[in-house]
Amino acid sequence: MSAIHEQAMNYVYQQVLQRLIGHFTRAERTALQLLIQRIVVAAGGMEQVGHYKVLVAHGGGEVSSYTLALLRAAQLTIAGRAPRTFQLRVATLRHAGMTQATLDSLHSGYSALFLHDDPRVELLLVENQDVYPFNPQRPASSVGREVSQRNMLMLGHLTSGDIRATLCNDTYLALGDFYQRVTTWNGGVHALVSGDSARKQGQYLAWLKKTALAANVTVAPGWPASLTALFARMEDWSIGCYRDLYGEHYVGAESSGRGEHRHLAYIGIGDLLNDVDVAQSPLLSEFLAHRPDPFDFHFSHPAYPNPLLMAHLHGLQAECLRELSYEHGVEGFVRQAMDYMLRRQIPTALIAEASGHDGRVLSTTYAQEFFGLDEGQLTCLLFSPFIHHGERLEGYLRQCHPGMLVGLPELHKALQGSPAADMLQQWLVDTSGLSLPLLQHLYRKRPQHVDRGAYARKRRAAQSEMRLAQLSGR
Secondary structure (H helix, E strand, O other), X not given: OOHHHHHHHHHHHHHHHHHHHHOOOHHHHHHHHHHHHHHHHHHOOOOOHHHOEEEEEOOOOHHHHHHHHHHHHHHHHHHHHOOOOOEEEXXXXXXXXXXXXXXXXXXXXHHHOOOOXXXXXXXXXXXOOEEEEOOOOOOOOHHHHHHHHHHHHHHHHHOOOOHHHHHHXXXXXXXXXXXXXXXXXXXXXXXXXXXXOHHHHHHHHHHHHHHHHHOOOOOOOOOOOOHHHHHHHHHHHHHHHXXXXXHHHOOOOOOOOHHHOOOOEEEEOHHHHOOOOHHXXXXXXXXXXXXXXXXXXXXXXXOOOOHHHHHHHHHHHHHHHOOOOHHHHHHXXXXXXXXXXXXXXXXXXXXXXXXXXXXXXXXXXXXXXXHOOOHHHXXXXXXXXXXXXXXXXXHHHHHHOHHHHHHHHHHHHHHXXXXXXXXXXXXXXHHHOOOHHHHHHHHOOOOOOOOHHHHHHHHHHHHHHOOHHHHHOO
């Protein structure tokens, strides 16, 4: 880079910083100065900050978008005060439910922050355990979609059609591998910066621990004393869960390179956001033009990861398992989740039509496009008729496929691995969306029952254990 070009780019970056700061409130300006101080201290002083690389995980939600904007302001502010500023790595986990609208929103935010051509910034996308440069036009991986579809179905059947677990578990389990990869890739990073509260982090870790226990994974007491060890344990628990889920059919992924970890620091800024209304911040709505997509998964609220798809599943559940109408199931869920959906800025017209014909068609199309699942396969998942030696298979056939009742003994034979008519084997595969060997594996497994009371108790205990100081190793 020539001196003239570098001077021109520095001028552009300062213009970006001025526009950023122009959207800050007094509380946000204070938060920015405190963030700069934390980064400089973690780096070992202003003279070392130019060698320091920090990571922010960006899923497209409000908190991660806001955290990125604050980090960019810190990076450019330090650049105006010192010869060099810190390096910034922004990484996104692309999961099966991530829409093009969300990818476009990420791209738009990166452009507003002038990240794309800044050599001090890395923009990464992790999909199906591979790391790529961020490109919103990159087609979704067909292999990744097949893996996600299979995981979603297997997890859904194993949890007896628990809707929240069906939608959350695969994406949440993938976070262990995601953090291992993005913290070690291409020389790694020195620190993770997060705007998530200690409470939210504790909820996620408690959930992961609970899921591992349900899968009979060995869980050591207490939490690791460093972020490096925590990510390693998260990955171990995730692998253990998938190994239990698939048994002899489990195929491990290529190592994420945990041996390359340095001792990671944790720079939390959740406390700096206490006086900031992130959802209403002009920084989001005006500067970044942040617009949440109601059909995209977010980690911001584990109870409602995708409210419109959850509404659809509640409708199918009411219609097929509870002998109520589809509308009854959707409307019951909408009443429960209304406050959250309004905070997510889901259009009221879309909420209103969720229980109608148009809403059902929209949700069905979304499930087919992103997960490759039709209504019949989703209904099969909600029934989970194959687990524990097909104890619910007769009830499922009686309710959804009465014409197949005559073939019940032969279906059991096929699921037991005995010779059966090809037509019946193909019916099982088409109806469930799973291969016959995996259906036979489910047939031999007991369901994982969700003990919500025990989960709540474990979550409270985890929240008391979990402290940011422990995450950072201090």
